[in-house]
Amino acid sequence: MAHSPEIRDRVRRLYVFERLGLEMAALQCGVSMSTAGRWKREAQDAGDDWDKLRAANILAGGGIENVARAALTGFMTQYQATMDTLNSNAEIQAETKVKMLASLADSFNKTVSASRRVLPETSQLATAMEVVQALAVFIRENYPQHAAAFVEILEPFGNTLAKNYG
Numbered sequence: 001m002a003h004s005p006e007i008r009d010r011v012r013r014l015y016v017f018e019r020l021g022l023e024m025a026a027l028q029c030g031v032s033m034s035t036a037g038r039w040k041r042e043a044q045d046a047g048d049d050w051d052k053l054r055a056a057n058i059l060a061g062g063g064i065e066n067v068a069r070a071a072l073t074g075f076m077t078q079y080q081a082t083m084d085t086l087n088s089n090a091e092i093q094a095e096t097k098v099k100m101l102a103s104l105a106d107s108f109n110k111t112v113s114a115s116r117r118v119l120p121e122t123s124q125l126a127t128a129m130e131v132v133q134a135l136a137v138f139i140r141e142n143y144p145q146h147a148a149a150f151v152e153i154l155e156p157f158g159n160t161l162a163k164n165y166g
Contacts, residue, residue: 003031011036012043016054020155021077027151072115076129079108128161 007029014025015036026036040050055070082104086097132154139150 003035007031008039011039012050015040016050017057018155019054019057019073024151024154027147028155068115072111075107075111079104080133128164132157132161 011022011025011029011031014020014028015022018025020028022036022040023033026033029036043050082100086092086100092100136150136154139146
């Protein structure tokens with residue numbers, strides 16, 4: 001299925017400037033994750049690195065607080081991706097999983113502790129993010145027919161979280 005350049009631009013805008021994850025941006029625009037990923041790779045090959053633009057946009061927002069938030073957000077994204085991999089990959093031996101989980105837990109504690117010094121709301125924000133992520137997984141696994149409605153609600157709810165915690 002061919003998509004218009006406007007759809008590609010909207011995915012890019014949501015990812016770079018609205019800081020949605022690529023999966024959420026793709027879902028909001030009605031394209032598959034593989035299509036969005038292909039667009040991102042093609043853009044990078046052409047010199048349009050969405051990740052660099054996203055990082056620059058975050059940093060341009062100003063202040064150490066934004067840098068700390070960006071670092072924490074980046075870590076939480078990687079944390080969730082690692083947890084998803086550990087949970088879904090049955091080929092990883094139990095001993096290796098335990099070591100990886102211990103390392104991940106240590107990294108999480110250090111990251112949250114460090115960001116707490118700069119961002120007092122970090123603890124509350126981390127908890128709120130965990131709850132939203134758990135809800136997203138719950139909906140995806142148990143009520144996939146409601147995923148689009150969840151994404152539609154998530155963006156304005158993100159504004160509420162930002163107002164309350166950041």
